[in-house]
Amino acid sequence: MNNLNQTIVAPTTNISTQAISLIRISGDDSFNIINKLLKTKIKEEKNVWVRKMFDGQELVDEVVITSFVSPASFTGENVVEIACHGGILNTQRIINLIIKNGARMANKGEFSQRAFLNNKIDLIQAEGINDLIFAKNELALKIGVNNMSGAHNQSIINLKGNLLDIISRIQVSIDYPDYDDVEGSSIPELTKALSDINEEVNNLLKRSKMALKNTNGIKTAIVGKTNVGKSSLLNALLNEDKAIVTDIHGTTRDIVTGEINLENISLNLIDTAGIRETTDIVEGLGIEKSLKMIDDAELILFVVDYKAINDKENKMIFDKLKGKNHILVFNKSEFISEEEKNKINKEQTNFVYTSAINNDIDNLIKRIEEMHINEELIKNDSLILINLEQISLVEQVKDRLERSLRAIIDGMPIDIVNVDLHETWDYLNQLIGEQYDEEIIDNIFKKYCLGK
Ligand SMILES: Nc1nc2c(ncn2[C@@H]2O[C@H](COP(=O)(O)OP(=O)(O)OP(=O)(O)O)[C@@H](O)[C@H]2O)c(=O)[nH]1
Ligand SMILES: [Mg+2]
Structure with a gap:
């Protein structure tokens, strides 16, 4: 200390x-x-x-x-x-x-x-200062400013108030077991009150996780067959000649990375080696990495040459992408005829046309934003948390709340429910810093800049 x-x-x-x-x-x-x-x-x-x-x-x-x-x-x-x-x-x-x-x-x-x-700020405000200083995009900045000013902290205070109310009702029924008409302490009433709190906590968690991803950077892999323009797309997105581009198939052999900050979203981009059959050992290792990227990435930009859409490699990639967050990118779109586009419109759902070589990538950026930004994040009129420690505290709140709800529904003794609710209370207090461990506090502030 x-x-x-x-x-x-x-x-x-x-x-x-x-x-x-x-x-x-x-x-x-x-x-x-x-x-x-x-x-x-x-x-x-x-x-x-x-x-x-x-x-x-x-x-x-x-x-x-x-x-x-x-x-x-x-x-x-x-x-x-x-x-x-x-x-x-x-x-x-x-x-x-x-x-x-x-x-x-x-x-x-x-x-x-x-x-x-000295009680000048609570922990959400303190973390807000840090979020603001390290903000990489507008969304992070807005959240930082809001949290620093304590604009939405009232929601946690309200949650605490509601929880305290439930805990006191339960406490009265424990202390006076014979007095069974304490207002609001019947099982259905407690279940309803706790479910309401739980729903709010769930929403906070959902918003925050989505925002955290967007502010930290979405791990975005660019995959596809050789020579389809993956590296050109990376370069166009980064607005920089980062990856080598040639018309030789198999130009990229290892992953090339870069970061872009769009208005409300940051992307950690990964260009990969084109997928094809090869006897070249080095290229083969690169392709293994590309396939692994499909598993690891949070978003996959699958770049396709429409004329080869049904060939073996593309089918294999389509298979691997099932259930994964991805966008089909028809690059070199200047070579796609209107007739072909009509067919694509009928056959495909989540796709965009780009021409990386002409820097024509706006459709792609728009689609990425549509897929990852929702109104709630942009409007930003409720509390959103964007650091892992805070989000994991909210996870604990949710976990204890759900445990207590299950216990009530399963007819467990009410004092067992009460233990979980007290823990929920403690986690909410830790979130705003009304209860803290000195070592944790030291750690939180260590990640700040000197002079802040
Ligand atoms: N006409 C046209 N050519 C493009 C476009 N995008 C890329 N190219 C060209 O296509 C060739 C291959 O581009 P790359 O970006 O190296 O392709 P890649 O998918 O990274 O290829 P590998 O690294 O071999 O897997 C180059 O000659 C590019 O100039 C495009 O939108 N239109
Ligand atoms: Mg390449």
Whole structure:
């Protein structure tokens, strides 16, 4: 556990050659320490100050200082933020001076950790800050901003309220077994109330899992026979000449990867070796990897030359794709006649036309978005969680709720149901950080940036 009594300092911007650097100090001694470096002292009040900073008699820099007084600050402590000139040496020198005068270097995420421990933010808000900083697409950004501001945390508070209500009803019936008309404590009433909570938790889980996939990146494999334009498609999607493209069959022999961030979805793309019969050992190993990718990927872009759609390799790939999330991509679409397109329209369901060589891939992007984004995610007016730890806590909530529901339905003694409900309560509290383990909290904040 970090020592909370110490005043900490860290750069909040990258230390690099830039116009301005920001340095943040937080803790009881913030004002004392900064004043040791100023001839004209600043007062312990919320304000902005322009000051010359000195090391003894030597002028160090001219800075702008913003000060906040506990508890009205981000961390809940006295906070002083210094905007100094942004050279690497200058920023480091000022940080060293602050350390020499009594602060210690902050750990990663320690400012946010203090904000959490001082009850300025709950854990969903804290994780929201991190989600916002590391957001790769608009969806992640929106979720981060919402969660940071605590916009939808009320839903967890409401869930807790409803659960507490059920627990108290059960408690009364345990404490007063002879008094059997406690309002709302009949089996059908308890079952209904718990099912309602369970449905909400399930929806939260579904939304969150879908959003997590989209924000982390969907593992997307590009597979198909040789020479159909898989690597060209990868390059068009990445807008970069990443994979080698030639008209020689079997050009790609190993997987080539790249990441793209669409508006509300990120894709981790994997180009694979074209599938065909071969006696070449190296190519054969590449093809084994391609087949394995079909099993492992979350989305498969199956690139097909329409004229060969019914040949042996394509049939084998079609077979392997059954039940898997995939899109049939008719590339080199400029060679497909209207007549053929009419046939395709009748025979196939989930397909798009592309011409990778002409960067004509908008249909494909649109289809990927349609398949993975639903209104609920875009509207974003309910709580969505996008990190694994939080989602696994919600899984635990769901697991305990369902266990208690089953127990009620199976006619188990009500105090057994109560044990599961208390555990549900604990997991909900852990989710917003009302109950926590210090080590877990340290771990959560360690993944933050320095200075946040
Ligand atoms: N006309 C046309 N040619 C294309 C299109 N996409 C790719 N090509 C060409 O088709 C040939 C094969 O393209 P690649 O992208 O290397 O094909 P691939 O599927 O990766 O092939 P392998 O790596 O051998 O499996 C190249 O000459 C490309 O320029 C397209 O949409 N239209
Ligand atoms: Mg290739």
